Structure formats: structure tokens, C-alpha cells
Amino acid sequence: MEKEVVIKVENVSKNFLLPHERAGSVKGVFTSMFSKATKKNETQHALKDISFEVKKGEFFGIVGRNGSGKSTLLKILAQIYQPTKGKIHISGKLVPFIELGVGFNPELTGRDNVYLNGAVLGFSKKQIEEIYDEIVDFAELRRFMDQKLKNYSSGMQVRLAFSLAIRAKADILLFDEVLAVGDADFMRKCFNHFRELKKQQKTVVFVSHDMNSIREYCDRALLIDNSRMVTMDTANEVAKEYSRMFFDSDTSTGNLKKEKRWGNKKISYTNLSINTKILSDQKYLEVTCIAKANEDLEEVIFGFLVKNASGLNLLGINSKIKRQSIKNLKKGDKTKIQWNIPNIFADGTYILDPSIVLYNGEVCDWWEDALTFDVRKEDHAAYIVAPDIGLEITGHYVK
Amino acid sequence: MHKLRQRYRYSVILLREIVRTDFKIRYQNSFLGYVWSLLRPLLLFVILYFVFTKFLKVGTGVPHYPVYLLLGLLYWNFFVEVTMGSVTAIVGKGDLIRKINFPKYIIILAVLTGALINLSLTAVVVVIFMIAGHVSVSWQALLLIPLLLELILIALTAAFFLSAAFVRYRDISYVWEVIIQATFYATPILYAMTRIPHVYAKILILNPFAQVIQDSRYVLITHSTETISTIYNGDRWIWAIPIGLTIILVALTTTYFRRRSHAFAEEV
Numbered sequence: 001m002e003k004e005v006v007i008k009v010e011n012v013s014k015n016f017l018l019p020h021e022r023a024g025s026v027k028g029v030f031t032s033m034f035s036k037a038t039k040k041n042e043t044q045h046a047l048k049d050i051s052f053e054v055k056k057g058e059f060f061g062i063v064g065r066n067g068s069g070k071s072t073l074l075k076i077l078a079q080i081y082q083p084t085k086g087k088i089h090i091s092g093k094l095v096p097f098i099e100l101g102v103g104f105n106p107e108l109t110g111r112d113n114v115y116l117n118g119a120v121l122g123f124s125k126k127q128i129e130e131i132y133d134e135i136v137d138f139a140e141l142r143r144f145m146d147q148k149l150k151n152y153s154s155g156m157q158v159r160l161a162f163s164l165a166i167r168a169k170a171d172i173l174l175f176d177e178v179l180a181v182g183d184a185d186f187m188r189k190c191f192n193h194f195r196e197l198k199k200q201q202k203t204v205v206f207v208s209h210d211m212n213s214i215r216e217y218c219d220r221a222l223l224i225d226n227s228r229m230v231t232m233d234t235a236n237e238v239a240k241e242y243s244r245m246f247f248d249s250d251t252s253t254g255n256l257k258k259e260k261r262w263g264n265k266k267i268s269y270t271n272l273s274i275n276t277k278i279l280s281d282q283k284y285l286e287v288t289c290i291a292k293a294n295e296d297l298e299e300v301i302f303g304f305l306v307k308n309a310s311g312l313n314l315l316g317i318n319s320k321i322k323r324q325s326i327k328n329l330k331k332g333d334k335t336k337i338q339w340n341i342p343n344i345f346a347d348g349t350y351i352l353d354p355s356i357v358l359y360n361g362e363v364c365d366w367w368e369d370a371l372t373f374d375v376r377k378e379d380h381a382a383y384i385v386a387p388d389i390g391l392e393i394t395g396h397y398v399k
Numbered sequence: 400m401h402k403l404r405q406r407y408r409y410s411v412i413l414l415r416e417i418v419r420t421d422f423k424i425r426y427q428n429s430f431l432g433y434v435w436s437l438l439r440p441l442l443l444f445v446i447l448y449f450v451f452t453k454f455l456k457v458g459t460g461v462p463h464y465p466v467y468l469l470l471g472l473l474y475w476n477f478f479v480e481v482t483m484g485s486v487t488a489i490v491g492k493g494d495l496i497r498k499i500n501f502p503k504y505i506i507i508l509a510v511l512t513g514a515l516i517n518l519s520l521t522a523v524v525v526v527i528f529m530i531a532g533h534v535s536v537s538w539q540a541l542l543l544i545p546l547l548l549e550l551i552l553i554a555l556t557a558a559f560f561l562s563a564a565f566v567r568y569r570d571i572s573y574v575w576e577v578i579i580q581a582t583f584y585a586t587p588i589l590y591a592m593t594r595i596p597h598v599y600a601k602i603l604i605l606n607p608f609a610q611v612i613q614d615s616r617y618v619l620i621t622h623s624t625e626t627i628s629t630i631y632n633g634d635r636w637i638w639a640i641p642i643g644l645t646i647i648l649v650a651l652t653t654t655y656f657r658r659r660s661h662a663f664a665e666e667v
Contacts, residue, residue, distance in 0.1 A: 016665065075664070079500040082661045102498040107424050119416030120499060122409050 004091075006172055006203050007054040007077065012086035014047040014072055046072040048227045050086075056171075057201040059194075061214040061221030061235055063242050069227045070207050071176065074098065077205060078174055092171030092203070095121060099176070101161030106150035110141060113149050114164060121168040131167055138163035158186060166193050173197065177208040191217075211239040211348065212383075243309075243349050243374055260368040267293045267300055267329065267356050268365040274352075279343055279375045283388075287339040287371070289354050293329040299359040300326050302337045309349040314384070315341075318355075344387035345375040410502050417509040436517045440476045441524060444469050451589055461591050462621040466528045470620065471588035471612050473521050478554050478608065479579060480514040485558035486565050486572045493667035503660040507558050511551065529620075539618040546618070549645060550611050556648040559656040566659065566666050587612060592625035604630050607641035 018041065047069045054060045064070040075081045076088060078096035103120040104113050114135060118128040128135075136142050139159040149157065194217050197204055208214055214221055214235050221238035223230040223245075231241050268291065275286040287304065303318025319326060319337075326335060352371040356364045377386060426432040448465060451457040458464030488506050489496070496503070529536070565571040586609045592600050603609055604627045616624045631637040 080497065080664045096499060098498050103495050105420060105424065107427065108420065112420070112423065116416050116420050119412045120495070120501075122412065124408075124412050125415070 003055040003057060005053045006056050006091050007052075007060075007205070008087075008089040009050055009052050009077070010087045010089075012047060012050045012073075012076060012083040012088060013045070014069075014076060014081060015084045016044040016046055018042045018044050045227050047076070047083075047224075050222075050224070050229055052222055052229075052232055054203060054205060056203055058220065059198060059204045059206060059218045061218035061238065062205065062207045062224065063209055063211070063214055063221055063238060064224035065209065065245075068224045070224050071098075073224065074174055074176060074205070074207050090172065093122075093169070094172040094174065095168045095170035096174040097165055097176065098174070100158055100165055104149060104157065104161065107148060109148055110145040110152065110160060114145075114160070117161065117164055121164065123168075135160075135163045135167065155186070162186070162189065166196075170202070172203045172205070175204065175206045177206075177210065209242075211242060215239050239347075240376060243347065243376070261366065261370070263356070263363040263365040266295050266358070266362075266364045267291055267297060269354060269356070269367060269370075270334075272354060272367075272370055274371055274373055277373055279345065279373055280377055282343055285341045285343055285345075285373065287341065287352065287354075289337045289339075291335045291337065291356060291365070293331055293333045293335075295331050297329040297358065298327065300329060300364070301357050301359065302326070302335075302354070303357070304339060304352055304354045306341070307351045307353070308384070309351075312384075314345075314350070318357075342387070343375075344385045346383055346386040347375050347377055349374050410505055413501055414505050414508055414512065417505065418512045421509060421513060437520055437524070440472060440517075440521055443476075444472050447472065447589065457590050457594065460593075462623055463529075463532050463534050466525065466532055466534060466620055467616055467624070468589065469525055469528055470616060471586075473518060473525065474550060474608075474612050474615070475583065475586070475588050476521070477514050477518045477550065478557075480517065481511055481554035482557045482561060482575065482579065484510040484514065485562040486575055487562075488558075489562045489566055489663060490667050496664050496667055503663055504559075504656065507555070507562055507656075510558065511555060514554070515551075534620055536619065542618045543615060546611050546615050549607065549642065552645050552649050553607050553611065556645065556652045559652040563656045563659040563663075566663055582608070585609075592630065597630075600625070600630050605640055605644075607645045610638070610641040 050073060052060075062070045062073060072081065074096070075098070076083050077090070078094065078098065079088075079090075080096070080098075101113075101117055103116050105116060108116065114132065115125060115128050119125075123131075136145055139156075139162070141156060141160055144152065144156065152160070191213070194204070198217070204217075206214070206218060218235040220232065221235045222232045223238050223241055225245060230245070231238055233241070269289055270292045271288075271290040273288050275288075276282065279285055289302070291302070293300075301318050301320045303316065303320075305316040306314045308314055317339075329335070350373055351369050352373070353366070353368045354370055355366045357366075358364060379386075422433070426435065429435060431438065448468060451468065452459075452464060458468065461467055485507055488510050489503065492506050495501075561571055561575055585603055586606065587603070592604065592613065595603070604613065604625075610627045613624060613626050617626050627637050627641065628635055
């Protein structure tokens with residue numbers, strides 16, 4: 001059975017007018033009226049010709065880089081901004097969670113803030129009274145309810161706001177990724193709530209650049225870049241496209257980023273290569289480096305570091321740790337170093353920084369973001385690493 | 400009726416909670432708290448009363464001058480509270496506006512509600528003064544209801560315009576401070592209309608605010624006060640000018656507010 005369309009976005013464009021000299025005062029109006037030269041408005045195209053539909057019960061993801069326009073789109077869906085062109089149609093009650101605790105006032109007590117934020121979410125005083133105990137217990141803040149909100153820690157505020165937010169009665173929910181900034185415990189609660197919403201067949205629009213959560217929760221997703229739609233497909237396909245986007249833009253400029261390379265160049269890399277730019281189910285990633293000594297050197301150490309797209313250092317190693325010593329290099333000597341890195345990587349984009357240091361710790365060549373590679377495996381796992389794990393079950397099993 | 404309630408349910412809930420919050424915030428950390436909103440206009444009244452009955456004697460010849468002055472002051476106070484409160488109201492709620500979509504007029508209605516609560520409380524004092532001053536009240540006092548409605552509309556029309564314009568032009572707050580000073584003297588709050596030259600009286604009374612004050616005094620306190628009709632030699636149709644002006648202004652400013660309100664989230 002064809003499900004009902006609850007969000008319909010038709011050719012939506014949004015422009016922001018950015019006056020260089022804003023007429024923010026009456027004087028400004030007069031002065032800009034008489035001087036033609038200074039009156040220049042720059043139009044910023046935040047969104048261009050976006051169209052999509054979301055059906056009832058669907059989890060729909062919106063992904064894109066920072067500044068791609070995804071937050072503007074979310075604000076248009078929430079009807080906070082009006083589209084410059086195009087139309088949106090929404091059926092059912094929509095509650096946006098662009099920020100938790102909208103309307104929270106630091107000068108009021110926790111209790112007063114529950115009523116205020118509740119009103120913003122559409123709860124009457126009576127309705128809040130009925131669920132007040134539930135909210136306070138869930139947030140584990142009973143002792144603090146008569147204290148002013150300004151005395152709460154940020155974690156406490158988020159807890160209170162969240163336990164209220166999950167009780168909002170809505171047909172459509174909009175979530176901004178900023179929600180996922182809490183600690184691990186809070187994030188787990190958030191994601192449990194997502195699962196709960198999914199069970200209840202709620203329609204959810206979810207903005208993020210965390211591909212793992214997009215893959216895990218969303219049925220379909222939309223990729224925006226430079227204010228335009230790039231693709232709209234299943235979450236998995238869109239997540240792949242998103243990583244590819246980073247990959248492409250990195251290789252095109254990657255080797256030119258000279259400022260990210262430093263060291264005294266007593267010995268430096270002359271050539272770097274990897275066996276594949278896209279790693280799927282190969283067992284190893286082979287990295288070959290060629291270094292040339294520019295003077296006589298006693299002992300050098302070659303190493304590298306692998307970071308993921310969010311900058312987390314995943315692994316690092318050097319020749320010293322591997323108990324291999326490279327000694328007595330003469331000026332002009334070339335050395336070839338080949339690393340075989342087991343493919344334990346989960347899907348995503350990775351960056352490799354090779355380095356050369358002397359035994360006394362002097363840095364000769366440290367090359368940040370020198371190489372990038374992409375991992376796209378058959379089986380997707382939503383964890384940091386995805387090594388090939390063996391499984392053998394003996395005893396009672398069904399073949 | 401049920402449908403209407405459904406439609407405005409959210410607005411009513413939000414309005415109630417915003418009014419409550421604004422009150423709590425305004426009077427927290429003050430010893431007398433809410434009493435101040437009563438005390439402030441009364442103290443002002445005492446000062447003006449002494450100045451204008453003992454020193455300047457503006458009130459001589461006006462029957463029940465204390466009540467006459469008090470009523471004018473309360474109307475004035477209400478008007479100032481609504482308009483001055485509204486100027487920065489939209490910008491002040493910018494945080495909320497940027498995060499969720501709700502009918503923006505609620506912000507202005509919240510300011511109005513706050514001022515109305517104050518007005519009704521201070522009205523109790525007027526009643527006390529009327530009893531003490533042996534003012535006899537006739538059925539005509541019922542006409543206060545439409546007059547108060549007009550007063551509310553006058554305050555609202557200014558509030559809608561000022562708050563929406565302030566989002567774009569931040570000079571409005573200073574301009575309005577000056578205008579409100581001028582309005583205070585251009586409106587017969589302290590003085591009787593008979594005390595100013597007839598030519599000016601004819602112009603000043605066309606101001607809806609002046610007309611409302613004079614009419615209210617007429618129906619409630621004394622028939623010897625001038626109204627727009629007596630100034631224009633008993634012409635009853637002359638009422639159409641201030642009332643029509645009010646209606647036109649309300650239509651214009653609410654339209655302006657509604658049009659501009661779509662862009663509030665981007666501009667506050």
C-alpha cells in the first residue's frame with residue numbers, strides 16, 4: 001500500500017540578503033539613499049531548487065558538509081524561515097528539535113522551566129502537571145527542581161530538556177545533529193529514543209554528518225552540497241556518496257598542501273603511493289614510501305599515523321617499534337619503505353601522515369594529510385574498526 | 400467553538416506561560432515584588448497631584464480633580480507600558496523565534512496582558528478614590544467597556560508597528576521615547592481641555608487617545624468635562640474621525656506586522 005506523503009518540498013530556494021553596509025538604523029536608510037556607491041547587497045544562495053517527499057513513518061536523513069545548507073533546509077521545514085521560492089507542504093503536527101530546551105530561562109527554577117518549555121512544545125499546564133513526576137524522575141533531578149536553572153550544569157539542563165522533549169506529541173519530528181553533543185550516556189538515551197520512535201512509526205527528519213547514525217536509522221537520505229541536491233537514495237548509498245565527496249576533494253588538493261608538511265628536510269620523502277585508493281575487501285593496504293637523504297645521517301626512524309575523517313588518531317607505528325634500524329645513510333641515498341596495514345578499517349575516509357625522525361627526536365619530514373584512502377566494505381558495521389573477525393561455533397547449531 | 404479552541408489552543412497555552420514567565424522575571428529579587436506595579440503609578444500620582452493642585456493649580460474648576468487626574472494617569476501608564484514594552488519585545492524573544500515557529504503576535508499579546516493586569520489592579524484604587532470623593536456613578540459607566548476596547552486597540556496598533564519596525568531599525572526605541580514625551584503633553588492628562596486655546600483643543604481632541612480619556616472621564620466622573628462632541632459644538636459625527644482613525648491604523652499596522660513577521664527569524 002502506498003503510504004501517505006507527509007512532507008512535500010517543491011523546488012525550494014532560499015536566498016539571504018547580505019547587505020555589506022546594513023541599514024540597521026534610520027540614519028543608515030537616509031545615508032544609503034543618497035550615496036549610490038555604498039549600496040551593495042550580496043545575495044547568498046543558501047538553497048537552490050530542492051525538492052523531495054517524505055512519507056509517513058519514514059526516517060529521512062539530510063546530510064552535507066558544514067555550510068552546505070542543511071540547517072537552512074531544516075529551518076524551512078520547521079517553518080522558521082520562509083522559502084524565497086518554491087513551496088513546502090506539511091501535514092500533521094511537527095515539532096522541531098533544533099535545540100533542546102527552547103525557551104529555557106536561566107533566571108527561573110527548574111520547575112518553572114519545565115512549564116515554560118512544555119508550553120513551547122504545546123503542553124498545557126494541566127498536561128504538564130500530569131507528567132511532571134515522570135519528567136523529573138527520568139532526568140534524575142528531583143532535588144534540584146526548585147533551584148534556578150543558571151545553577152544547573154549544562155549536562156543537567158540537557159537532561160531536563162530531553163526528558164521533556166521525548167514526551168512531545170508530534171507526528172513529525174525534526175532533529176538536528178547538535179542533539180548528539182551530550183556524553184555517551186546521553187547519546188545512548190537519544191538513540192534509544194530514536195529506536196522507540198521508529199517502532200511507533202513516527203516520521204523523522206534527521207540532519208547529521210555522522211554517516212554511521214544515518215546508515216543505522218534512516219531509510220532514505222538526501223545529500224546536499226553547495227546549496228544543491230546531489231543525490232537522494234537509500235541511506236547506504238547516500239552515505240557512500242558523502243564519503244566519496246570528501247575523497248575527491250581531498251585528492252584534488254591533497255598533495256598541494258605544502259604548509260602541512262614540516263621538518264628540517266635532512267631526509268625527506270620523494271614519493272608516496274598506495275596500492276588502492278578505495279579499499280573494499282582486500283586484506284592489506286600497501287603503502288610505499290621513498291625517502292632521500294640530503295646529508296649523512298646516523299640513524300633514522302620511519303613512521304606513520306592513520307586518522308579518520310573526524311581527526312581521530314586510529315593507529316600509528318614506526319620502524320623503531322618494529323625493531324628495524326636504518327643506519328649510516330649517506331647523502332643521496334634512497335630508501336624504500338613499504339608498510340602493509342591490515343584492513344581493519346570501517347567504512348569511511350582515512351588520512352595517512354608519514355613521518356621521518358632522527359634517533360635524537362629531530363623531525364626531518366612530517367607530512368600531514370599526505371595520503372587519503374576510502375574504505376567501502378560489503379558488510380557495513382557502525383563501529384570505529386571493522387577487522388575480519390573469525391567465528392566458529394561448535395555444539396548445538398542449525399545449519 | 401470547539402474548532403476555534405483547537406485552532407488557538409497552542410497560542411493560548413504559550414501566551415499564558417509567557418505572561419507568567421515575564422512577571423516572575425520582572426519582580427524576582429525585589430523585596431516588594433508585585434506591589435511595585437501598583438505602587439509606582441500611585442506614587443507618581445501623589446507627586447503630580449501635589450504639583451498640580453497645590454502649586455500650579457491646574458485642576459481648579461475641574462470637579463473631582465484627583466480622580467480625574469488618576470484616571471488619566473492610569474490610561475497613560477497603560478499606554479506607555481504596552482508600547483515601551485513592545486518596542487524591544489520581538490528582539491528580546493529572538494532566541495525563541497530562531498528555534499521554533501509560533502504566532503509572533505503572541506509576544507505582543509503577552510505584553511498587553513501584563514499591562515491589562517496592572518491596569519485592572521490600579522483600577523481598584525480609582526474605585527476607592529471615587530467612593531471617598533463621593534462620585535456618583537450612572538449607567539453610563541457601562542460605556543467604559545467600548546472605550547477601554549478602543550484604548551486597547553490604540554495601544555496595540557502602536558505596539559504592532561513599533562515592535563516590527565524595531566527589528567529592522569533599532570533607532571525606533573529612541574525615537575519613541577521622544578514621541579511619548581510629546582504625547583504626554585499633547586494629551587489632556589494633567590490639564591482640562593478648557594485651559595487650552597480652542598483652536599488647539601480642536602486639533603488635539605482628534606487624537607484617539609485624547610478622545611478616549613475625555614470620554615471616559617465624562618461617563619465615569621463628571622459631565623462637566625469636555626468631550627470631542629462638546630468641543631465641536633455638539634456634533635456627534637465627529638466621533639467618526641478618532642474611531643475611524645483607530646480602525647484604519649489597526650488594519651495597517653497588523654498587516655505590516657504580519658508581513659514582516661515572516662522575516663523575524665532571519666533578522667532578530
